[in-house]
Every structure is written in C-alpha cells, then in structure tokens.
Amino acid sequence: MSKAREPVIGIIGGSGLYQMDGLKDVTWKKVSSPFGEPSDELCLGTLDGTRVVFLPRHGRGHRLLPSDINFRANIDALKRCGVTDLLSLSAVGGLREELPPGTFVVVDQFIDRTFAREKSFFGTGLVAHVSMANPVCSRLGDAVMSACEALKVSAHRGGTYLAIEGPHFSSLAESRLYRTWGCDVIGMTNMPEAKLAREAELCYATVAMVTDFDCWHPEHDAVSMDQIVSVLLRNVDKARGLVKHLVPMMGKHEGPCRQGCQRALDHALVTATDARDPALVEKLSTVAGRVLYS
Ligand SMILES: CSC[C@H]1O[C@H](OP(=O)(O)O)[C@H](O)[C@@H]1O
Numbered sequence: 286m287s288k289a290r291e292p293v294i295g296i297i298g299g300s301g302l303y304q305m306d307g308l309k310d311v312t313w314k315k316v317s318s319p320f321g322e323p324s325d326e327l328c329l330g331t332l333d334g335t336r337v338v339f340l341p342r343h344g345r346g347h348r349l350l351p352s353d354i355n356f357r358a359n360i361d362a363l364k365r366c367g368v369t370d371l372l373s374l375s376a377v378g379g380l381r382e383e384l385p386p387g388t389f390v391v392v393d394q395f396i397d398r399t400f401a402r403e404k405s406f407f408g409t410g411l412v413a414h415v416s417m418a419n420p421v422c423s424r425l426g427d428a429v430m431s432a433c434e435a436l437k438v439s440a441h442r443g444g445t446y447l448a449i450e451g452p453h454f455s456s457l458a459e460s461r462l463y464r465t466w467g468c469d470v471i472g473m474t475n476m477p478e479a480k481l482a483r484e485a486e487l488c489y490a491t492v493a494m495v496t497d498f499d500c501w502h503p504e505h506d507a508v509s510m511d512q513i514v515s516v517l518l519r520n521v522d523k524a525r526g527l528v529k530h531l532v533p534m535m536g537k538h539e540g541p542c543r544q545g546c547q548r549a550l551d552h553a554l555v556t557a558t559d560a561r562d563p564a565l566v567e568k569l570s571t572v573a574g575r576v577l578y579s
Pocket residue numbers: 298299300301342343351374375376377451471472473474475513
C-alpha cells in the first residue's frame with residue numbers, strides 16, 4: 286500500500302515572476318544537483334501551513350534564455366526539496382481568437398518542437414520510457430480551475446501548448462501552421478519541463494497566461510516585448526493571488542493522485558538490473574529512488 290505523503294507545492298515562476306510574496310519562514314537555499322546548476326537558489330517557505338518551494342525559471346533578474354535553462358537540474362532540485370506537486374506559471378502567446386491576452390489557460394496537452402535541450406534524466410546504462418499521453422495532473426488542474434473560479438479570473442480548461450526552441454518569436458508562416466495543428470497557446474519553456482516532471486513522478490500542471498496573439502492575428506501587431514510586458518505584469522499580479530488561494534487547497538490533498546503521476550516509473554525501466562550503470566543509478570537517486578532501491 287502506498288504511504289500517504291504530505292503535499293509540498295513547487296511553483297516555477299516564469300517571465301515576470303521572480304519571487305513569491307506572502308510566504309512565511311522564507312529561506313533562499315542553494316541546492317546542488319548531479320544534473321548541474323538549477324536556474325537559481327530555491328525559495329522555501331510556507332503558506333497557511335503548507336510547504337512551498339519556489340523557483341524562478343529564468344533566475345532572478347531573468348538571466349537565462351529558454352534554451353539555457355537547466356530543466357533537469359530544476360526538477361531534480363525541486364524534488365530534493367520534497368516537492369510532490371508542481372505548478373508552472375508561464376507567459377504564452379494565444380493562437381485562438383477566444384484566448385485573448387489576459388486569459389489563463391490550464392492546458393492539458395503539449396507539442397514539443399524544442400530541439401536543443403536535454404529531455405530525459407535517463408540514458409545509456411539506465412533506459413526508461415514513461416507515458417506522456419496525459420501529461421497534466423487532472424487533480425492539480427481541477428484545483429487551479431477552482432481557484433480561478435473563486436477569484437473570478439478568466440480561465441479556460443484544456444488546450445494544447447506548443448513549445449518552440451526560441452528565443453525568437455515565430456514567423457507568420459509558423460504561427461499559421463501551428464494553428465492548423467490545433468495548438469492553442471505557444472511558449473518556449475514547458476518542454477522538456479513537463480516530461481522531466483513526469484519522469485520524476487511529480488504531479489504537474491501549468492497555468493499558461495496569455496500575453497499576446499503571437500503574429501497570426503490580422504487585427505493585432507506582431508508580438509513585441511514592450512507589448513508583452515504590460516500584459517505580463519497584470520497577469521503576474523493575478524497569478525500571485527491564484528497561488529495564495531491554491532496552495533492551501535492543494536495542502537488538503539490526501540494521498541497520491543488517482544491518475545498515478547506519482548507512480549509514473551512503475552513499469553518504465555527497461556535496462557536489466559545487472560546491466561545498469563552504477564554511476565547513473567546514483568545520479569538518479571532522487572528522481573527515481575522509489576523504483577531503483579525498492
Ligand atoms: C517574456 S516573453 C517570452 C518568454 O516568456 C515565456 O517564458 P515562461 O514560460 O518562463 O514565462 C516564454 O516561453 C518565453 O521564454
């Protein structure tokens with residue numbers, strides 16, 4: 286029988302969100318990871334008695350390009366701090382008329398078009414394949430939607446997030462193409478983050494906060510940073526309110542989610558026990574310790 290564990294809520298703050306206010310007993314802590322340097326120190330605190338670990342995805346001061354974020358170190362470090370449920374807050378472009386700037390989208394699917402990033406914790410000497418059929422934790426997504434409803438934040442449930450490598454915004458031809466693929470929002474960071482969260486058996490959901498219409502919309506100018514920033518600041522204010530409401534709700538979650546995010550590695554490891562690379566096994570002690578040492 287799986288042991289119930291106290292939820293610890295991880296928050297990855299995206300563009301515009303470099304610290305969390307309202308936390309108690311706050312300490313910024315440098316966390317080492319065998320996968321390298323996380324984006325910044327991690328901010329540990331509590332909100333209404335629930336433990337929270339916050340990490341600014343691009344680092345404080347927004348130092349890191351999307352391609353330079355060490356997603357593996359970030360997820361490993363969050364898990365080392367005990368995180369069980371991970372909420373990503375992200376700025377995105379809207380690819381649909383009905384998702385204007387200011388809308389929050391609790392996406393349920395991703396298309397990964399990034400190509401210059403480490404995407405797995407596993408590798409030669411320990412091979413694993415996890416399912417990404419349903420990459421978002423529905424229990425966490427439900428909680429986000431309830432918090433948005435309570436705060437009267439305009440939120441849309443479900444949608445496909447297209448992850449591009451960046452740092453450039455898309456060309457008009459690309460933006461039109463992504464719309465024909467059925468994508469709803471576009472960003473540069475949620476992949477491979479969501480894949481790695483799944484490998485690390487964390488519940489993961491993202492609040493995709495629309496800042497612009499990318500460049501496809503005939504009645505809007507092509508996306509530019511000055512236009513994004515003004516919407517971003519308003520979105521970020523709403524996101525802070527959302528977190529304050531959401532964390533105590535998530536703190537009451539009992540036991541693992543029904544979807545099984547916290548057992549994602551149950552049938553994923555392929556490499557025979559005697560063929561495993563001991564150094565890689567050691568490196569994976571936090572991410573996959575549950576299945577490696579049981
Ligand atoms: C500031 S607009 C472009 C930038 O914002 C998004 O990042 P994040 O998901 O961390 O909010 C987008 O993916 C780009 O990295």
